[in-house]
Amino acid sequence: MAMTDRLSAPELPIVHRRRWGAWLLGAVALVVVVTIVHAAIRARIVNLGVFADYIFDPLIVMGAVNALMLGTLALFIATIIGFIAALMRVSGNPILVAISATYVYLFRGTPMLIQLIFWFNAVPIMFPSITISLPFMAEPLVSTPTTSLVTPFLAALAGLSLAEGAYMSEIIRAGILAVDKGQRAAATALGMTQRQVLAQVVIPQAGRIIIPAAGNQYIMLLKSSSLASAIGYLELLRVATDIYSSNFQVVELLAVAAFWYLVMTAFATAIQTVLEKVFPQR
Amino acid sequence: MSTAPEQTPAVSVVGVSKKWAAVSAFTDVSFDVPQGEVVALLGPSGAGKSTLLRCVNHLETISAGRIYVHGDLIGYRLGDQALYELSDAEISRQRQKIGMVFQHFNLFKHMTALQNVMSGPVHVLQRPKAQATALAMDLLDKVGLKAKADAYPSELSGGQQQRVAIARALAMQPRVLLLDEPTSALDPELAQEVVETIRKLAEEGQTMLIATHDMGIARDVADRVIFMEGGRIAEDARSKDFFTAPKSDRAR
Ligand SMILES: Nc1ncnc2c1ncn2[C@@H]1O[C@H](COP(=O)(O)OP(=O)(O)O)[C@@H](O)[C@H]1O
Ligand SMILES: [Mg+2]
Numbered sequence: 001m002a003m004t005d006r007l008s009a010p011e012l013p014i015v016h017r018r019r020w021g022a023w024l025l026g027a028v029a030l031v032v033v034v035t036i037v038h039a040a041i042r043a044r045i046v047n048l049g050v051f052a053d054y055i056f057d058p059l060i061v062m063g064a065v066n067a068l069m070l071g072t073l074a075l076f077i078a079t080i081i082g083f084i085a086a087l088m089r090v091s092g093n094p095i096l097v098a099i100s101a102t103y104v105y106l107f108r109g110t111p112m113l114i115q116l117i118f119w120f121n122a123v124p125i126m127f128p129s130i131t132i133s134l135p136f137m138a139e140p141l142v143s144t145p146t147t148s149l150v151t152p153f154l155a156a157l158a159g160l161s162l163a164e165g166a167y168m169s170e171i172i173r174a175g176i177l178a179v180d181k182g183q184r185a186a187a188t189a190l191g192m193t194q195r196q197v198l199a200q201v202v203i204p205q206a207g208r209i210i211i212p213a214a215g216n217q218y219i220m221l222l223k224s225s226s227l228a229s230a231i232g233y234l235e236l237l238r239v240a241t242d243i244y245s246s247n248f249q250v251v252e253l254l255a256v257a258a259f260w261y262l263v264m265t266a267f268a269t270a271i272q273t274v275l276e277k278v279f280p281q282r
Numbered sequence: 283m284s285t286a287p288e289q290t291p292a293v294s295v296v297g298v299s300k301k302w303a304a305v306s307a308f309t310d311v312s313f314d315v316p317q318g319e320v321v322a323l324l325g326p327s328g329a330g331k332s333t334l335l336r337c338v339n340h341l342e343t344i345s346a347g348r349i350y351v352h353g354d355l356i357g358y359r360l361g362d363q364a365l366y367e368l369s370d371a372e373i374s375r376q377r378q379k380i381g382m383v384f385q386h387f388n389l390f391k392h393m394t395a396l397q398n399v400m401s402g403p404v405h406v407l408q409r410p411k412a413q414a415t416a417l418a419m420d421l422l423d424k425v426g427l428k429a430k431a432d433a434y435p436s437e438l439s440g441g442q443q444q445r446v447a448i449a450r451a452l453a454m455q456p457r458v459l460l461l462d463e464p465t466s467a468l469d470p471e472l473a474q475e476v477v478e479t480i481r482k483l484a485e486e487g488q489t490m491l492i493a494t495h496d497m498g499i500a501r502d503v504a505d506r507v508i509f510m511e512g513g514r515i516a517e518d519a520r521s522k523d524f525f526t527a528p529k530s531d532r533a534r
Contacts, residue, residue: 182388186447189339190454191378191406193370200405204392282391282434 050252063239064260071222077161082168107166113227116159120231156228171213175206208279215272222264290353292317292458292489298347307333308513320484322500323493325510331493335460339380352457381456385463387443389435395446396431402454421449441472461492501525
């Protein structure tokens with residue numbers, strides 16, 4: 001019978017269903033992309049000669065390095081601020097919770113650009129001069145007008161760190177809460193102090209959990225460093241703007257800046273990928 | 283197991299009550315656990331078994347009464363007017379000698395089985411790594427999991443995870459081991475391997491207080507059964523008496 005024939009047939013090959021729909025969609029998407037790129041090239045939006053002239057321009061490279069430094073430093077400071085704010089938020093102490101929640105609300109709820117310009121302008125007005133004096137000494141140790149201390153770099157770093165710290169605190173808080181209460185109870189029952197529970201059990205796991213989100217924030221920060229151009233910090237966008245305002249090669253210089261932002265993003269992505277490999281999720 | 287009457291009880295629960303704002307877990311509970319005895323804490327869900335165990339190592343505060351482990355007042359200092367709660371560091375020191383095993387194992391997920399077992403000696407007792415490793419390997423061997431030393435919890439079955447959790451608690455050489463439904467999250471066969479491990483500890487004279495629904499543990503491993511219901515002790519009997527002639531209706 002047919003049935004027994006089929007059963008006795010040796011090793012029949014297995015044919016899986018083709019995803020024709022997906023292939024068709026892919027082809028359509030490719031056509032659209034090629035059309036747009038072709039139109040852009042034909043219109044000569046970017047003069048590749050000018051682009052090549054400026055891509056390794058020392059000023060541009062310095063701007064890129066400054067942007068990378070600003071973004072990276074801000075990420076570190078934001079992580080520390082965010083960690084403290086997150087601990088306050090989960091502490092259960094109503095005063096600390098309120099302070100932390102207010103901080104997050106204010107700094108996440110206002111545009112970063114406003115915050116940057118604010119720090120650049122407001123701090124010297126709030127504290128016209130900074131004086132560090134030791135007790136029992138007539139003359140202050142240090143006394144300088146604040147304007148000479150609040151450079152564009154410091155104002156940008158403070159602004160980005162504080163704003164980003166608010167986002168990081170929420171990310172870190174979610175990471176801490178993702179470590180289940182049971183593990184904390186087990187560590188406590190072993191005789192660990194609350195500090196040890198945090199150091200040995202919560203932070204190692206929360207740290208791993210937040211890597212993808214933190215990587216995302218790092219990329220955002222690297223790009224947000226361009227906001228510092230508004231207060232005169234010589235980062236990538238500011239340098240590019242300064243150059244095109246004298247030679248009018250606007251699109252080329254924006255393309256040069258975009259290229260370097262893409263390089264930075266690739267760098268951040270690489271770090272994230274390596275961290276995820278080195279610390280696999282258990 | 284018979285013990286000399288003058289010996290300090292391993293655990294002494296004296297008139298302890300626990301209540302939250304609106305709910306009361308149990309009221310005026312008292313019992314002693316002599317050293318070397320295995321007590322099964324039975325009772326319907328919500329009877330307050332877990333809460334009672336968590337009070338013994340001060341994972342929960344108590345509302346009234348006193349709890350002693352080997353003569354130490356747990357969680358509080360006796361003052362003139364009141365019991366004053368101890369500091370985090372002082373309570374942590376008391377907990378070092380009170381082991382705990384949880385229904386859902388609660389292994390540290392970022393550590394291997396070996397690292398889990400070593401975590402107490404290394405981080406709490408500051409023992410040298412080599413010494414802690416040797417002790418942890420012995421304990422893993424004892425619970426039959428030496429071969430799994432380098433496995434992460436996610437790579438172990440429930441029964442294996444629970445046996446690692448028992449080894450982790452034993453690494454602190456606890457005077458008393460508190461087990462909160464150690465087999466409830468396990469399939470019957472896996473539960474059996476955990477029961478065997480607990481039985482072995484009982485034979486070695488490890489004092490244990492075990493909240494459980496597992497009749498195998500209560501009947502065959504425990505010396506004594508405390509049956510809780512409605513926030514009180516309904517019956518406190520030798521295990522064999524409890525199962526041949528229960529006095530309370532619910533225990534039946
Ligand atoms: N944190 C808490 N706040 C309020 N009520 C609680 C809390 N934990 C447990 N309870 C209540 O205390 C009672 C005893 O719970 P539990 O000790 O878990 O019982 P068992 O372990 O015997 O099932 C239950 O009614 C439970 O709802
Ligand atoms: Mg329970």
